[in-house]
Amino acid sequence: MNRRNRSIFYVLLLLTVASYLLQVGASPMTWVLLVLQFAVYPQVAYFVALHADDQRKAEHRNQLLDGFWAGCWMAGLGFPLWIAFAMFAGACLHMVVFYGLRGLPMVLAAMGLGAGLVALAGSGRALHFDTDLRTTALSMLSLTLFFVTYALDGYRRAMYQHASEMKLRAQVKEIEALQAQLYQQTMCDPLTGLLNRRHLEKALPSAVDLARAQGRPLALLVVDIDHFKHVNDEHGHAVGDEVLQALALLMKDVAVGQDDLVYRYGGEEFVLVLPGRDADAARNTAEQLRLAFVGKPIRRGDGWIGATLSCGIAEFPTHGLHARELLRSADAALYRAKANGRNRTETSSAALAEFGRHV
Structure with missing residues (x-):
């Protein structure tokens, strides 16, 4: 960028200064210096x-030399107003772009040094501020084209930066979507679409703490499909998956509360968290679920494949003050439902809760 801008500006200055040299009748040596x-x-x-080993440092040195040479030429030509202004504006713009405001005193010092050395050497012309119309017009044109060139560079850089920012934003959104998808995958059961055990271990303690803070009950319903292994052994795992998916849909239907949470706890075992409801309300939900599941067998060929449910219920704070105690109490109630013949619902008690702590 610097090479292009410097080359363009110096060619424009060459034409402008050449016009002035024609006006004043300069010597052949001056024309040689002009080309060089x-x-x-x-x-x-x-x-x-x-x-250079350090290109940035070398280019900064070149910018100071630009100011130095501009000062030399301004003094050597006798400070013609338009040419001096064009040289100063070009060098000043270049320095400020790369150095900020501190570039202004730097370029003034470099120009002053160049002009001072020429003056001390006695090589400068007498002060001659006026330029003819052609040189004045060329000076204006040089400045205009130089400013437009720099403005185009700024525009291109701004557009590139904008495109880069938009691309970066799109990438960030894509990453966020992938993170959300990954989180969903880690917290959900892929077969049923329900939340999984990992999520339950995180959410249940928070639900219990909230129930404690609000002084409200919280019921926990643990559901297990009876003799599920026989379903897999006799009909295959594909049928077993259909049974699990059917139960998941039913559990979503009975989870009518805004804060109800449905989980596949593992294998054929499911959990329903019912904030704000006691054991009696949870029993009604369990019975509704159990009867609905029995009443919806899966059609396979010419026959029907059915299964039953065993349910265990525990209530906070009666059957446990903490998430793990509550879950153990519900498991103990489920164990009793299994022991008492399956296809039934059992509610935990203080004795069951104590038993659950040792299961």
Whole structure:
């Protein structure tokens, strides 16, 4: 970018200064210096920076040299107003773009040094501020084209940055979506779409703490499919999966509360968390679920495949003050339902809760 902008500006300055040299009738040596400065120097500066160990540092040095040479030419030409202004504006813009406001005193110092050395050497012309119309017009054109070139660079950089930011935002959204999808996968059972045991272990303690803080009951319903192994052994795992999915749908139907949570706890065992409901309400829900499951067997070929449910209920705070105690109490109630013939619902008691702590 610097090479292009410097080369363009120096070519424009070459034409402008050449117009002025024609006006004042400069010597052949001045014309040689003009070509060396405005045609050859930009390429030499680029070559030096390109092959430097620290390109940024070398280019900063080139920018200071630009200001120095501008000061030399301004003093050597006698400070013609439009040419001096064009050189100052170009060097100043270049320095401020790369250095900020501290570039302004730096370029003034570099120009002052160049102009001062030329003045001390006695090589400068007498002060001559006026330029003819052609040189004035070329000075204006040089500045205009230089500013437009820099503005286009700024526009391209802004558009590139905007495109990069939009791409980055899209990537961030994609990552967030993937993270949400991954979280969903880690917290949900892929077969039934229900929340899994990992989520229960995180959510149940919070639900118990909330029930304690609000002074409300919380019921826990543990459900197990009776003789599920026989279903898999006799009909295959594909049929067993259909039975699990059918139960999952029914559990979603009976979970009518806004805060109710349905889980596949593992294998053929499911859990229903019922905030704000006591053991009696949970029993009604369990019976509704049990009867609905029995009444909806799965059709397979010419026959029907049915199964029954055993349910265990525990209530906070009666059957446990903490999540693990509550879950053990519900498991103990489920164990009793199994022991008493299956296809039934049992509610935990203080004795069951104590038994559950040792299961």
